[in-house]
Amino acid sequence: MKIKSQRDFWSGLMFIGVGLAFAWGATNYSFGSSARPGPGYFPFGLGLLMALLGAMVLFKALTIEVEGGDPVGAFAWKPLGFIVLTVAIFGWALPHLGMVIALPLLVVVAALAGDEFHWGEALLNAAILTAGSWVIFILGLKLTIPLWPSFIGN
Template sequence: MHIKSQKDFWSGLMFVAVGVGFAWGATEYSFGSSARPGPGYFPFGLGILLAILGGMVLFKALTIETHDGEPVGAFAWRPLFVILGSVALFGVLLPRVGMLIALPLLVVLSSLASDEFTWKGSLINAVVLTALSWVVFIKGLSLTIPLLPGA
C-alpha cells in the first residue's frame, strides 16, 4: 500500500484515533434513548462521525495521487504552546475573573499564534465571541458561569 498524500494520511489517522477515543470514553456514560438522550449519547455519536470522517480522509490519502506526495512540513511548536497556554490560562482565570475578562484574553492570546495576527481582528473576534458566549451559555442554557470577578 502506497501513501499518496502524507498530510491526508496523518490527519485522517488522527481523526480516526480521536473519534474512536471519544466514542470509547462515551461508553462510560449513560446513553439514554433517542427521545431522552443521556450524557454519553452526543459524544459517542460525535466520536463515530469523526472516525468516519477520518476514514474517508485516509481512503483519499491512499487512493488519490498528488503530484509531490504532499509531505508533512515541520511541526509548529510555538503556536501549539501558545494556544495550549492560552486555554490553560483561561481555565485558571474563568472562576476568578469571570467570562467577560477571561474569554477575550483567551481569544487575543491564542490569536498571537497566527502569522496573520492583527490587533483589530483579534479584538473584533474577542468581542463577538464573548457576546455570543454570553447569549448561548448564560442566557440560552442558563449556566452558572461568572461574568465578572466576585460575581
C-alpha cells in the same frame, strides 16, 4: 500498498484514533434511547462519525495519487503552544477574573498564535465574543458564570 499522500494518511489515522477513543470512552455512560438519549449517546455517535471520516481520508491517501506525495511539513510549535497556553489561562481566569476579563484575554492570546496579529481586530473580536457570550450564557441560559472579577463582587 503505497502511501500516495502522507498528509492524508497521517490525518486519517489521527481521525480514526481520536474517533474510536471517544466512542470507546462513551461506552462508560448510559446510552438511553433515540427518544431519550443518555450522556453516552451523542459522543458515541460523533466518535463513530469521526472514525468513518478518518477512514475515508485514509482511503483517499492510499488510492488517489498527488503530485510530490504531499509530504508532512514541520510542526507549527508556536501556534500549538499559544493555543494550549490560551486554554490554560482561560481555565484559570474565568472563575477568578470573570467573563469580562477572561474572554478578551482568551481572544488576544489566541490571536497572537497567528502570523498576522492586529490589535484592532483582536479587540473587536473580543468585544463581540464577550457581549454574545453574556447574552447567550448569562441572560439567555441563566448560567452562573462570574461576570466580574471575584475581588470586585457581584
